[in-house]
Amino acid sequence: MTPRSSSSSSSTALLTDHYELTMLEAALRSGAASRRCVFEVFARRLPDGRRYGVVAGTGRLLAAIEQFRFGDDELDQLRGVVDEATLGFLADYRFDGDIWGYAEGECYFPGSPVLVVEADFAHGVVLETLALSILNHDSAIASAASRMTSAAGDRPCIEMGSRRTHEEAAVAAARAAYIAGFATTSNLEAGRRFGVPTAGTAAHAFTLLHDDEREAFSAQIAALGKGTTLLVDTYDVPTAVALAVELAGPELGGVRLDSGDLLVQAREVRDQLDRLGATDTQIIVTSDLDEYAIAALAAGPVDRYGVGTSLVTGSGAPTAGMVYKLVARTDDAGVMVGVAKKSKDKASVAGRKYALRRRNARGIAEAEVIGIGQPPDDDGDDRALLVPLMADGRVVDDAAVDLEAARTRHTTSRAELPAAARRLQRGEPAIPTTYLDAE
Amino acid sequence: MTPRSSSSSSSTALLTDHYELTMLEAALRSGAASRRCVFEVFARRLPDGRRYGVVAGTGRLLAAIEQFRFGDDELDQLRGVVDEATLGFLADYRFDGDIWGYAEGECYFPGSPVLVVEADFAHGVVLETLALSILNHDSAIASAASRMTSAAGDRPCIEMGSRRTHEEAAVAAARAAYIAGFATTSNLEAGRRFGVPTAGTAAHAFTLLHDDEREAFSAQIAALGKGTTLLVDTYDVPTAVALAVELAGPELGGVRLDSGDLLVQAREVRDQLDRLGATDTQIIVTSDLDEYAIAALAAGPVDRYGVGTSLVTGSGAPTAGMVYKLVARTDDAGVMVGVAKKSKDKASVAGRKYALRRRNARGIAEAEVIGIGQPPDDDGDDRALLVPLMADGRVVDDAAVDLEAARTRHTTSRAELPAAARRLQRGEPAIPTTYLDAE
Numbered sequence: 001m002t003p004r005s006s007s008s009s010s011s012t013a014l015l016t017d018h019y020e021l022t023m024l025e026a027a028l029r030s031g032a033a034s035r036r037c038v039f040e041v042f043a044r045r046l047p048d049g050r051r052y053g054v055v056a057g058t059g060r061l062l063a064a065i066e067q068f069r070f071g072d073d074e075l076d077q078l079r080g081v082v083d084e085a086t087l088g089f090l091a092d093y094r095f096d097g098d099i100w101g102y103a104e105g106e107c108y109f110p111g112s113p114v115l116v117v118e119a120d121f122a123h124g125v126v127l128e129t130l131a132l133s134i135l136n137h138d139s140a141i142a143s144a145a146s147r148m149t150s151a152a153g154d155r156p157c158i159e160m161g162s163r164r165t166h167e168e169a170a171v172a173a174a175r176a177a178y179i180a181g182f183a184t185t186s187n188l189e190a191g192r193r194f195g196v197p198t199a200g201t202a203a204h205a206f207t208l209l210h211d212d213e214r215e216a217f218s219a220q221i222a223a224l225g226k227g228t229t230l231l232v233d234t235y236d237v238p239t240a241v242a243l244a245v246e247l248a249g250p251e252l253g254g255v256r257l258d259s260g261d262l263l264v265q266a267r268e269v270r271d272q273l274d275r276l277g278a279t280d281t282q283i284i285v286t287s288d289l290d291e292y293a294i295a296a297l298a299a300g301p302v303d304r305y306g307v308g309t310s311l312v313t314g315s316g317a318p319t320a321g322m323v324y325k326l327v328a329r330t331d332d333a334g335v336m337v338g339v340a341k342k343s344k345d346k347a348s349v350a351g352r353k354y355a356l357r358r359r360n361a362r363g364i365a366e367a368e369v370i371g372i373g374q375p376p377d378d379d380g381d382d383r384a385l386l387v388p389l390m391a392d393g394r395v396v397d398d399a400a401v402d403l404e405a406a407r408t409r410h411t412t413s414r415a416e417l418p419a420a421a422r423r424l425q426r427g428e429p430a431i432p433t434t435y436l437d438a439e
Numbered sequence: 440m441t442p443r444s445s446s447s448s449s450s451t452a453l454l455t456d457h458y459e460l461t462m463l464e465a466a467l468r469s470g471a472a473s474r475r476c477v478f479e480v481f482a483r484r485l486p487d488g489r490r491y492g493v494v495a496g497t498g499r500l501l502a503a504i505e506q507f508r509f510g511d512d513e514l515d516q517l518r519g520v521v522d523e524a525t526l527g528f529l530a531d532y533r534f535d536g537d538i539w540g541y542a543e544g545e546c547y548f549p550g551s552p553v554l555v556v557e558a559d560f561a562h563g564v565v566l567e568t569l570a571l572s573i574l575n576h577d578s579a580i581a582s583a584a585s586r587m588t589s590a591a592g593d594r595p596c597i598e599m600g601s602r603r604t605h606e607e608a609a610v611a612a613a614r615a616a617y618i619a620g621f622a623t624t625s626n627l628e629a630g631r632r633f634g635v636p637t638a639g640t641a642a643h644a645f646t647l648l649h650d651d652e653r654e655a656f657s658a659q660i661a662a663l664g665k666g667t668t669l670l671v672d673t674y675d676v677p678t679a680v681a682l683a684v685e686l687a688g689p690e691l692g693g694v695r696l697d698s699g700d701l702l703v704q705a706r707e708v709r710d711q712l713d714r715l716g717a718t719d720t721q722i723i724v725t726s727d728l729d730e731y732a733i734a735a736l737a738a739g740p741v742d743r744y745g746v747g748t749s750l751v752t753g754s755g756a757p758t759a760g761m762v763y764k765l766v767a768r769t770d771d772a773g774v775m776v777g778v779a780k781k782s783k784d785k786a787s788v789a790g791r792k793y794a795l796r797r798r799n800a801r802g803i804a805e806a807e808v809i810g811i812g813q814p815p816d817d818d819g820d821d822r823a824l825l826v827p828l829m830a831d832g833r834v835v836d837d838a839a840v841d842l843e844a845a846r847t848r849h850t851t852s853r854a855e856l857p858a859a860a861r862r863l864q865r866g867e868p869a870i871p872t873t874y875l876d877a878e
Contacts, residue, residue: 012606014627014628014630014631015601015606015607015609015610015626015627015628016601016626016627016628017599017601017602017625017626017627017639018625018626018627018630018637018638018639019625019639019640019641019642020639020642021627022639022641022662022663023641023642023644023645023659025662025663026641026645026658026659026661026662026663027645027648027658028662029658029661029662030649030654030657030658030661030662032648032649032654032658035648037648039644064606073631074631077627077630077631078627081627081637083662121644121648125642125644125645128602128642128644129601129602129606129625130606132602132603133601133602133603133604133605133606133609134605134606136602136603136604137604137605137606137608138605160456162454162455162456162568162572163456163567163568163571163572163575163763164571164572164575164758164760165572165575165576165605165608165757165758166572166573166576166577166604166605166607166608166611167451167454167503167568167569167572167573167576167607168454168605168607168608169576169604169605169607169608170454170572171454172605186456186457186458186568187454187455187456187457188453188454188455188456188457188460188516188517188520189453189454189455191453191457191516192453192512192513192516198457198520199457200456200457200458200459200461201458202458202461202462202465203458203459203462203564203567204764204765204780205462205478205560205564205567205764205765206462206465206466206564208765208768208778208779208780209466209471209474209476209560209765209768209778210469210471211770211771215469215471218469219465219466219468219469219471220462220465222465222468222469223461223464223465223467223468223469223522224461224464224465234780234781235780235781236781309758309760312758313757313758314757318604318752318753318757319603319604319748319751319752321603321748324602325643325644326643326644326647326648329647329648331650332650339647339648340647341643341647341673341674342673342674342675
């Protein structure tokens with residue numbers, strides 16, 4: 001048994017809705033808390049017009065579940081929320097169930113069971129809020145990021161949205177964007193915590209701090225070398241570009257444009273740089289870019305895209321809208337039975353699901369096949385999507401939480417989708433979700 | 440001098456963009472880092488169609504600035520990002536400047552200088568990312584929340600969006616919503632960390648866990664008492680309401696509706712409850728509510744609104760879009776001079792601002808008056824908006840970080856706005872922003 005900690009600093013246990021614990025109390029009293037349960041996380045639909053979603057956050061979630069412990073601080077806080085018996089249960093809480101899920105970076109569709117949690121009710125119900133917070137946020141960011149890297153093609157995307165979202169969400173957003181193909185982040189904590197490569201240029205404040213642009217550029221080059229990227233739109237762009245090349249020569253790493261008509265300016269700046277012999281100097285564009293702006297700039301001589309607000313806010317879809325639903329539980333005889341809510345507008349499918357990506361002979365995805373019971377015989381073209389993540393409360397395999405593996409996996413998963421998946425216009429999911437019956 | 444900590448767990452220093460530190464390095468080398476600077480945080484515009492914004496996050500920001508320290512862990516991470524001289528500066532870093540701002544809970548408008556930071560460049564520039572992350576997130580949530588509590592009138596709003604946003608953003612969102620008038624939150628960590636009152640009902644999983652609704656309701660009432668709120672839309676609403684009153688009697692605290700046409704259902708349920716004698720039993724509605732849905736439900740017999748997704752995503756505006764701009768700095772002679780970027784689409788106003796809320800004789804706000812230099816003589820109707828928050832790096836006054844004070848302040852500040860501020864339809868800011876010249 002794990003020693004009980006009196007420190008609360010790293011516990012994730014209170015990142016939880018009040019009602020999870022009052023439901024726990026009621027279920028402990030009624031005895032139903034010990035029923036074996038299957039909870040599934042899925043999105044009823046994709047954000048309006050999106051062709052696919054991207055699962056992200058799984059690695060963070062598994063780490064957070066390992067820190068889901070109620071120490072003295074947490075228990076003190078809960079006195080008055082739940083009774084003593086429940087506090088006693090929580091004091092010893094340690095997730096001891098099994099978890100399967102879509103591997104991080106995998107694409108998902110409406111109904112995809114991206115996480116399956118099996119445990120008794122008591123151990124499973126309390127994870128609802130934490131699981132959804134992490135998966136809904138990180139998947140929303142990764143899903144938007146994937147559209148951006150898809151639109152950018154071979155040109156690197158730089159994540160720089162930290163200032164436009166909660167300070168800790170920013171760290172998670174940098175990680176999710178990296179999974180979906182972003183090259184670097186501006187967020188230093190994402191570098192420390194997750195090993196995401198960090199990079200940066202300079203702000204207008206740096207130019208304005210100095211008496212003129214010459215002084216500012218000279219100072220930056222002196223400190224950071226000629227390979228640095230100079231911000232050239234504080235006053236007049238052509239003047240700044242000429243000055244930048246005068247000071248750094250053709251070894252100048254890059255220039256950044258952060259305002260105005262980026263397509264027109266990029267062309268003018270490219271011409272100017274080339275005329276000045278700085279043919280290797282890169283052009284980095286920023287300024288409220290989203291996937292549509294990136295696509296529109298494909299026609300221009302742009303080398304790198306810096307993306308901020310639109311990335312960290314999910315480009316119009318800041319949450320993935322996933323839910324955590326009880327789909328099966330044992331009865332008094334110990335037999336697992338499917339359960340589902342009957343409400344007209346929020347009906348669910350009862351029973352534990354399997355999930356397959358059906359592919360044609362050329363390896364292109366054709367359908368998300370979801371069913372209850374035994375999966376159909378694999379004819380070689382189906383790909384099973386649920387992988388084991390935790391067994392008896394322990395992470396099964398480090399690959400399940402490896403960031404580079406998730407990044408590679410996303411590239412592969414996206415490449416397998418039909419071409420329609422890459423369309424930015426609103427439309428239907430790139431592949432249909434097909435439900436198979438148990439028989 | 441503060442002792443240097445080798446622990447990094449509570450440091451906020453790396454919640455920072457890479458370029459803040461490389462700019463610092465360059466400015467330390469050029470000598471410009473010691474120039475006295477004034478940075479201002481403001482939003483160029485409100486989110487599309489909004490009538491006012493609400494400042495939130497100030498209290499969190501001041502606490503985060505006190506934790507902005509570079510310990511051994513942070514410095515190790517930065518080796519390779521910046522040079523040794525810069526690491527040496529950061530090792531001793533402790534914000535030593537002055538900060539003024541709009542008090543938390545205050546309403547703001549386009550151009551309002553919601554935060555003013557005065558320090559040398561080195562001490563001021565590194566706070567940009569952290570300040571914006573916190574203010575942009577928390578103000579976005581509070582701004583949306585204020586529209587919801589305004590639409591709800593005297594009926595309490597319950598914050599329950601934790602599952603639809605990043606797990607730490609959820610805690611901050613609960614705090615921001617409370618400032619803007621929400622009565623309670625579902626988030627237990629917000630209860631612990633900030634003292635926001637927590638509350639909760641039950642989920643469909645609890646009903647589905649049991650063999651039938653009778654068993655589930657009985658278990659909940661046995662554990663939580665007759666004053667609990669029962670979720671009545673898992674199967675059939677009239678059947679569940681009848682059962683709920685049968686089991687709890689007229690002391691039943693409340694019933695929750697989470698699907699379907701809430702206005703129609705609330706009326707039917709109210710009739711049924713009244714017929715059964717449960718005239719004091721409350722009706723709580725949830726299910727993707729936003730300020731428009733709340734307003735539409737004003738006509739119905741609803742007692743409390745539970746708001747989730749729409750609250751934590753800022754109801755269409757997940758970030759406040761505030762920027763942190765250098766507006767003045769000393770020159771070589773030590774004279775403070777205004778500075779501003781010249782770009783067409785992102786021009787700023789140079790110079791340190793004052794800000795007043797101009798009010799008419801009846802105390803109704805008429806304009807946000809922003810100017811450079813000396814404010815006009817107060818005729819008694821102007822209200823100065825900038826209050827001291829930090830002096831020499833220390834929090835000036837605990838009132839500046841007091842949550843209850845911020846909540847009260849918001850009520851007062853919103854009540855002072857003209858009636859148009861309460862319109863939910865898209866429109867212009869409720870009062871115009873007027874810039875006065877220095878003369």
